[in-house]
Amino acid sequence: MSQQLPSALLSSLQTAKGFDEAAFVRTHASGEQIVSIRLNPAKCEPAQLELAVGDKVPWSSNGYYLPARPSFTLDPMFHAGAYYVQEASSMFIEEAVRQCCAVSEPLKALDLCAAPGGKSTLLQSVLSAESLLVSNEVIKTRAAILAENITKWGAPNVVVTNNDPKDFQRLPGFFDLIVVDAPCSGSGLFRKDPSAMEEWSLNNVELCSQRQQRILADVLPSLKDGGVLIYSTCSYSEKEDEEIADWLLSEEGLQMENIRLQIKPDWNIVESSSKNKTAYGYRFYPDKVKGEGFFIAVFRKLGAAVTQKQSAGKSKPLLPTKQEVAVVQKYVSDDEMFSLLKLKDEVIVFPSVQFENMLLLQSLLYLKKAGIKAGTVIRDELVPDHELVMSTIMSGTIRRVEVDKETVLDYLRRKDVHIEAEKKGWAIITYHGLNIGLAKILPNRVNNYYPREWRIINK
Numbered sequence: 001m002s003q004q005l006p007s008a009l010l011s012s013l014q015t016a017k018g019f020d021e022a023a024f025v026r027t028h029a030s031g032e033q034i035v036s037i038r039l040n041p042a043k044c045e046p047a048q049l050e051l052a053v054g055d056k057v058p059w060s061s062n063g064y065y066l067p068a069r070p071s072f073t074l075d076p077m078f079h080a081g082a083y084y085v086q087e088a089s090s091m092f093i094e095e096a097v098r099q100c101c102a103v104s105e106p107l108k109a110l111d112l113c114a115a116p117g118g119k120s121t122l123l124q125s126v127l128s129a130e131s132l133l134v135s136n137e138v139i140k141t142r143a144a145i146l147a148e149n150i151t152k153w154g155a156p157n158v159v160v161t162n163n164d165p166k167d168f169q170r171l172p173g174f175f176d177l178i179v180v181d182a183p184c185s186g187s188g189l190f191r192k193d194p195s196a197m198e199e200w201s202l203n204n205v206e207l208c209s210q211r212q213q214r215i216l217a218d219v220l221p222s223l224k225d226g227g228v229l230i231y232s233t234c235s236y237s238e239k240e241d242e243e244i245a246d247w248l249l250s251e252e253g254l255q256m257e258n259i260r261l262q263i264k265p266d267w268n269i270v271e272s273s274s275k276n277k278t279a280y281g282y283r284f285y286p287d288k289v290k291g292e293g294f295f296i297a298v299f300r301k302l303g304a305a306v307t308q309k310q311s312a313g314k315s316k317p318l319l320p321t322k323q324e325v326a327v328v329q330k331y332v333s334d335d336e337m338f339s340l341l342k343l344k345d346e347v348i349v350f351p352s353v354q355f356e357n358m359l360l361l362q363s364l365l366y367l368k369k370a371g372i373k374a375g376t377v378i379r380d381e382l383v384p385d386h387e388l389v390m391s392t393i394m395s396g397t398i399r400r401v402e403v404d405k406e407t408v409l410d411y412l413r414r415k416d417v418h419i420e421a422e423k424k425g426w427a428i429i430t431y432h433g434l435n436i437g438l439a440k441i442l443p444n445r446v447n448n449y450y451p452r453e454w455r456i457i458n459k
């Protein structure tokens with residue numbers, strides 16, 4: 001490793017619980033890279049993967065280490081949403097959610113700082129199918145990447161929003177769970193990306209800490225009494241970690257208490273406690289765990305859990321026509337469990353239990369994507385959207401054509417592909433049984449409908 005760890009970082013960490021400078025420096029100097037993925041249990045079993053997987057990530061149901069870094073771009077199952085490439089320490093969010101929330105209940109969860117989607121795809125797998133996940137990203141371009149990853153994940157109970165944290169004050173006491181995976185100074189990722197060391201400074205740590213407080217103060221009114229807040233960073237700095245926990249507990253208006261988690265000793269996660277309020281937090285050091293730097297602390301909002309009823313106000317829902325409903329329903333499996341609405345002229349499909357919530361969110365926030373976009377109804381036919389094809393709710397109405405690796409990679413590059421099929425018309429290209437995208441088979445050619453902006457370039 002050519003870059004040196006910033007000396008101001010090393011001196012500032014002398015008081016941090018569990019910090020072992022020699023081991024920490026050695027681990028960074030080793031250049032060892034750890035790669036891990038988390039499977040999408042709604043789409044894929046470990047045995048279906050082509051990738052060689054190694055040990056399980058100890059605190060995760062679906063996380064696996066890989067023996068080496070493959071080219072994910074050239075793995076069609078990656079594009080199919082069979083797994084998400086995620087750093088192992090941050091998969092611990094699952095354990096925090098399971099320990100602190102009734103995950104079999106229908107919960108309303110907000111992932112406030114969600115792009116590119118690692119924590120959101122994880123939360124979606126852990127929460128019940130009757131739950132609603134609002135996955136928000138304030139930066140517009142990053143919200144587009146988030147929407148793409150959520151689309152590939154395929155679940156119908158996720159809404160992607162592009163709002164400022166304070167916009168959620170329009171939903172007082174609404175959420176059972178809020179995850180704030182805060183923007184931070186990023187020292188926890190120095191081993192993965194040594195060039196980030198050049199941008200690190202104590203001044204930036206201070207600025208991040210102030211921003212973290214602002215974000216939390218802005219969003220916490222939307223957490224219900226008795227609701228759970230998970231706060232995490234990929235920074236080692238106490239100013240962004242334990243001191244934020246102290247701040248949360250000392251702001252009277254916020255009414256928060258800290259929750260202690262159960263940690264297995266062989267996980268080698270360090271439990272820390274904050275200086276002023278003795279709030280428990282959990283530190284992941286790369287010299288102790290097989291993962292990158294990470295911090296997490298969990299809180300509960302004081303007060304008895306009460307659901308505040310909110311109404312969508314006067315705005316009228318945009319409903320699809322009867323004909324649109326009849327056409328779209330044919331393409332949705334278990335269609336009696338789903339409702340349809342129109343969003344920006346498109347028919348969207350989502351769990352019926354979320355109908356009221358969907359109207360509320362539509363009237364109060366900027367929805368980048370909601371549920372599953374079904375497509376456009378032209379006369380009595382549906383021109384299916386790629387979102388429907390990637391979803392876990394599509395019925396077998398369109399035939400599926402399994403192709404080999406070379407063909408699927410050409411399809412993903414949006415090149416011409418050759419498919420032998422007697423029947424002409426719409427087909428879903430599949431690989432290892434997983435939907436990849438749409439094609440129209442014509443007598444003398446195949447039209448490739450893979451989204452242009454997602455295609456593989458230069459590989």
Ligand code: SAM
Pocket residue numbers: 112113114115116117118119120137138139142165181182183184211215
């Ligand atoms: N949770 C994500 C995941 O697991 O894939 C990573 C989130 S990253 C650590 C922090 C996110 O916060 C970034 O996407 C960033 O754009 C966003 N962000 C930056 N400034 C923000 C602000 N003032 N309020 C809310 N989010 C912000």
